[in-house]
Amino acid sequence: MFTMKWVTGVAMLACASALVGCQGGADKAPRTAAGTPTPSGAVTSTPTAAAPATSSAAATDPLLSGKREVTITRVQGSGKALELGGRIEEGGDTGGRLLFVPTPIGGDRYVIKAFGPKDDHPANDDPSCWQVNGLDIEPELTIGGVVCDPDDPIQRFTIIAKGNGTYAIGSETRFLQHLPGNGLVLKELGNSKLNTTFRFTDKGPADRKPIN
Structure with missing residues (x-):
């Protein structure tokens, strides 16, 4: 038991x-x-939420890529395109250059190349570049055209999108503004509001073959 x-x-x-x-x-x-x-x-896995994109790179504006030719028109102006002859002006009809290629050179800086019409004339395919006129006296500076040199600080411009397809154009702390009786000049804003913006119109690919 x-x-x-x-x-x-x-x-x-x-x-x-x-x-x-x-x-x-x-x-x-x-x-x-x-x-x-x-x-x-059975082994199961809990889905993990995908991390949101954190890239800070802004979407590239094709008109500022250096790959498109544009005309530039003052939004508050007569509707005539800017022309680079002796200086940049509004519809001067001086036989100057009307086609521009804003070309990025790093940061928010651009060299603005100027071309003549596409008519197979070699000189029109050889670019000039915007440059602050070094002989001007502050506070109002004008812009002329010279042989391109992206290393020259007075050929470097800022182009800032202002919404609705418009842009402000500047150099250092100045902005390109229209002054009655004096046309387009680079001027410090001071306490004033920016009164001049520009619209860029695409005119096709920047595929010129400059003179060697």
């Missing part, structure tokens, strides 16, 4: 141990995101 009870007790203890082991295994089974075991015990 004693032997039978001992065997029975051992068997019951073994069964109890097995039950505890089974429960422990169940606790270690894969669980869903809610914390409950998966029905089949």
Whole structure:
């Protein structure tokens, strides 16, 4: 009798141990995101939300890429395109250059190349570049055309999008503004508001082959 009870007790203890082991295994089974075991015990993975894009690079404006020729028109003006003859002016009809290629040179700076019409005349395909006239006297500076030299600081201009397809054009701390009786000049704003913006109109690819 004693032997039978001992065997029975051992068997019951073994069964109890097995039950505890089974429960422990169940606790270690894969669980869903809610914390409950998966029905089949299969491993599941909780989807991870994709990180939002953090690129700070602004979308490239094709008109400022250096790959398009544009005409430039003063928004508040007569509607005549800017022309680079002796100086940059508004519709002077002087036979100057009307097609421009704003070409990025790093940061927010551009060299603005000027071309004549596409008429197979070699001289029209050889660019001039905007340059602040060094002989002018502050506070009003004009812009002329010279041989391009992107390393020259007075050939570097800022072009700032102002919304609705318009731009402000500047050099250092000055902006290109229209003054009655004096035309387009570079001038410090001071306490004044910017009163001159420009619209660029795409005129096709910048694919000139300058004279070598």
